[in-house]
Amino acid sequence: MNPLLVNVAELLRRPGSERVVEVDIPIADLGVDDPTRFAGDAEVSVRLRLDALSDGIVVDGVLRTSWIGVCRRCLVDTSGVVESDVHELYQRVVTAADAFEIVGEQLDLRPVVRELVLLDAPSTPLCRIDCAGLCPNCGVDRNLEDCECEPPPVDPRWSALDVLKEEGFKRP
Numbered sequence: 001m002n003p004l005l006v007n008v009a010e011l012l013r014r015p016g017s018e019r020v021v022e023v024d025i026p027i028a029d030l031g032v033d034d035p036t037r038f039a040g041d042a043e044v045s046v047r048l049r050l051d052a053l054s055d056g057i058v059v060d061g062v063l064r065t066s067w068i069g070v071c072r073r074c075l076v077d078t079s080g081v082v083e084s085d086v087h088e089l090y091q092r093v094v095t096a097a098d099a100f101e102i103v104g105e106q107l108d109l110r111p112v113v114r115e116l117v118l119l120d121a122p123s124t125p126l127c128r129i130d131c132a133g134l135c136p137n138c139g140v141d142r143n144l145e146d147c148e149c150e151p152p153p154v155d156p157r158w159s160a161l162d163v164l165k166e167e168g169f170k171r172p
């Protein structure tokens with residue numbers, strides 16, 4: 001059974017009416033199989049509102065997806081929750097450029113949810129926004145300890161700029 005398959009017959013008959021879809025769906029039920037980004041028991045929290053228009057249905061809301069991964073700077077295991085905004089238009093007769101088609105009286109939200117989950121879950125995450133990473137020279141995790149390594153050599157073109165800047169400061 002697909003909890004994101006919504007019967008919209010009633011909505012289509014009554015423009016101005018709305019319906020709420022709130023479901024936590026296992027990532028596996030979305031047909032997503034990527035153990036590098038999602039734990040086996042990961043779920044997507046789906047909180048959507050469907051608003052009936054005279055010629056279609058607007059779907060608005062937010063998804064919250066738990067992700068896992070390895071920090072791209074310091075290589076520790078990390079995890080988080082990513083939010084995806086949903087704003088889609090569905091029409092029986094598609095007239096808007098970015099609208100999806102409603103076939104019959106069923107609206108399947110699963111493809112859109114799946115696409116946003118795959119798009120928004122990071123594939124090269126950070127453990128935190130200011131992760132200091134590993135020293136490129138000795139490999140020490142600079143979040144945990146300092147090392148004695150020299151900072152990387154400065155590009156001579158930038159040194160020249162520094163000199164100019166210093167001279168500038170000296171001027172009265």
Ligand SMILES: [Zn+2]
Pocket residue numbers: 071072073074075076126127128131132133
């Ligand atoms: Zn990190």
Ligand SMILES: [Zn+2]
Pocket residue numbers: 135136137138139140147148149
């Ligand atoms: Zn070092």
